Amino acid sequence: MNNQKQQKPTLSGQRFKTRKRDEKERFDPSQFQESIIQGLNQTGGDLDAVTKFLDASGAKLDYRRYAETLFDILVAGGMLAPGGTLADDVTRTDVCVFAAQEDLETMQGFAQVFNKLIRRYKYLEKGFEEEIKKLLLFLKGFSESERTKLAMITGILLANGTLSANILSSLFNENLVKEGVSAAFAVKLFKSWINEKDINAVAGSLRKVSMDNRLLELFPANKQSVEHFEKYFTDAGLKELSEYVRNQVCIGARKELQKEIQEQVLRGEPFKDIIFYVKEEMKKSNISEQMVITILWSSVMSTVEWNKKEELVTEQAIKHLKQNSPLLAAFTSRGQSELTLLVKIQEYCYDNIHFMKAFQKIVVLLYKAEVLSEEAILKWYKDGHLAKGKSVFIEQMKKFVEWLKNAEEESESDEEEEAEADEES
Template sequence: MLLELNLTTAGMLRPCLTSWWLAECWPQVFNKLIRRYKYLEKGFEEEIKKLLLFLKGFTESERNKLAMLAGILLANGNISASILNSLYNENLVKEGVSAAFAVKLFKSWIHEKDINSVAGSLRKVGMDNRLMELFPANKRSCEYFSKYFTDEGLKELADFARNQQSIGARKELQKELQELMSRGEPHKDIIAYVREEMKKTNISEQTMIGIIWTSVMSCVEWNKKEELVTEQAIKHLKQYSPLLKAFTSQGLSEITLMLKIQEYCYDNIHFMKAFQKIVVLLYKADVLSEEAILKWYTEAHVAKGKSVFLEQMKKFVEWLKNAEEESESDEEETD
């Protein structure tokens, strides 16, 4: 059957690309054959990969139709997004063939499915962070990519690529932060580095405090015993409280940090009983304000471990409220 299809050369597939009508019909033919003869699936995908390496052997019209065909096959799950590896061929990229082919392919793919389906397939094969490689090195920027694909009517893809680049930058920043902390770099140097990165990448303080929290909690090996990990956490966070304080100048940043602490303690079972002590420590270190804690308690908390953590915080919150009332009463007497 594979010999009858004879997909091993670009020339034999040319008759299949003589019209858009055939490009619509052939995916159905391939789909039925592969479903019936499962052993064809791997071979078919490999032949498509080889075919894409020789795109320069096709006319522009034929390349466009092949791109549409590939997009439909990808949408139907007949082939995986790993075929895009062939488009990173240096010669195809340099001459602009890869980018032009990708435009037609993604248009067809998104038309059949949607951007979420495309994104999922790309992530599955680790291609979600490689889309910039469709362009030569001197044009490999988020701005150029965004303009190129937006102008071609693929703003959804441009937005996806921009988001992926942002995620990648955050991961690199977190990795660098962990290395700085592991080397014991002074807090003032880390703070200066983070502020510079915030300017360069346009990361908000709310996003940054989440990255810093994750980095702080990832740069140490935690004790597996619940009764010991709380003491270890308090000692560790006391050391890094100046760093956390530097990036909680806004109320939203404080709430973000509270939520990160809540999620971390919930996701790491040994920290379940440490939540209240961590919050109190950061309150005393002027990282978290009374207002932020009360807002988290009354309305800003998330569902993860809600009942456990609210119960832990009950007495401290009551103390905060009483202290606030006493403060207001003293002010009235002074007036």
Template structure:
């Protein structure tokens, strides 16, 4: 070998070049292990995200249904013993329960993959057919309470898409929703469920009205009307029942007609009572303000008559309201009882024309006496004023002599009867003597 030739190791790469490559490899390994700071680099598994595969999850759940022929007792046992990732695929899980398989993202259309025939939407639209699914979900939620949010998501999606379902499917969803609340499904929030319904296009097509009608009828099978109203209040729907009607039918008359036809008379009566109370409150507020501001009595009478007409208030109720308002606007001052007594009698005299405008029969006059008696019985400050108030109402032609005598002889209210009859006796004797003289 010539002294000028470079030795080799039997490869085509000269030894010098091989050493250079070897040095580079050593340097690479050094930095890979130690880095610039000399600290070992650690790979954190939690930073490695597993790919999403809801289709495989849905197929696995469907297979459990198929393997157990839809027996929900067996299904729930197999679900519990499985290693399925419910925390990641909760929405998909409930889609399988409701529709039998996975739905396409953002829709209610079936996606590719296995399906089972034991879903909520595949059963009969009857409570006995749907209730087992509700109880099955309840068992799942007790073990995995975090899934309630996923149930809420899926229900919201379906309720906001009612128009995409067939009529019998909407009926099943309504029955399921009623049973879910009736069975107090763990943590399901009424507000988010009900508010999902109030979409203008769904209301306009009458779909919301049909849904809530089925819901009400089903819920009231095992619950009282008070329970229903409490549920609607929690769902912020108590004052929005008319909003479920299409705009053209959004009236008290249509409300009463529809739910009476559907056999929900108790709901109709409740609504009428609620409307009555609202109008009653409006009347009290308006008239109390007018009386406090000393509005001309003719204007107050006109306002009262208009409210009575609009609210269709019974005459007896009007008399009670008017007396309450006269007393409510009176302000007690200091400890001088005589001054207070004089002020009350002045109040009665001033507004006697208002009372006279509505006490148009002996029956209504007697009702006014009952009202005065009860208020004097319940308010110790007024107890001694009873005979003077009655005398004042007589002097102002609000109460007739026959009415007072009838009350005295056999018409007094049981509350404090003996006390008030005895207190009024001198005035009654005077009336009877005057009558004999005539």
């Protein structure tokens, strides 16, 4: 009976499932292995000859069925037993990644072999990704030099798009993380990847598969902090990756903060409670007041269903902002925060067409509510504004700015008169 047959141990889920019509033919990769190894050995290690041999063999040999064996041979020189060791009795070849020289040029050459093979036999793409995921789980079974070469070639293949960043999920394996294998391997991998492209390309690939917020998982739970990540990767010469991760964590914290503020405003929580919560979050996540005022503005403005009529929306906005002005005032203690808020209001009025005529009224209201100071408004008017709708908004503000300037001059002359009177007395 079929289920009494002695099956060789395999890593569960890694062997390719056979199709119904193939079941008559026994799954026997050893003959396939012999053919591949013999052909590789005849190339004398010339990678162009390797590519030509693999290209031609695809027509004769069953790559689809023995993809895992094929990739095991090209990486490790022979079929791998569970855990990543080469079985003693298997024939092996030195024309493979693990036996190659440990330098960038050699690894780039091998990356081209994989690249061309997968371009030629597109159906191998998924199998190759599964193979790399498996090899990463086997890291502890490889020597230091083998790990380095695997990290280098994986970085190159991620950079040229042959692999997707999905394969990194294997590095979050609990045992690899606990023993520090994941982080050490990731350093080499990211160095190679960034060397081929740059940090922006790396970030794009990570974002595409939602890996951009998971890199802290390369460390055990008690060390999953930005500080620990930064120190480890900066010391290893990957400062830009550290900065990228810090930035990702900050973006995550800002999104969380915005969501929470919106909910608190909608629930009608007392301002003092919201202000206390925001100040605690600022300390905890190291968020600046300028960033907070931007978040607050967006949160406050997104809690209302705005009227579509221009004349009604201004009235609605003034009423809403008057109610929420104490909240904004709590986070404009610095001139730079006030200017940031002004620029944000300008952007908002420009992007939401019904608000185009409301800009001046909003600014005047916030001036009266002591959210914005005259210095910040004058600075915005002079050179602190954006180009978006600049002429429209500058024109709207003209009279108010003139009034501010006159008020300033009057108060200055009042002060001078007082000073003169003091001197005379």
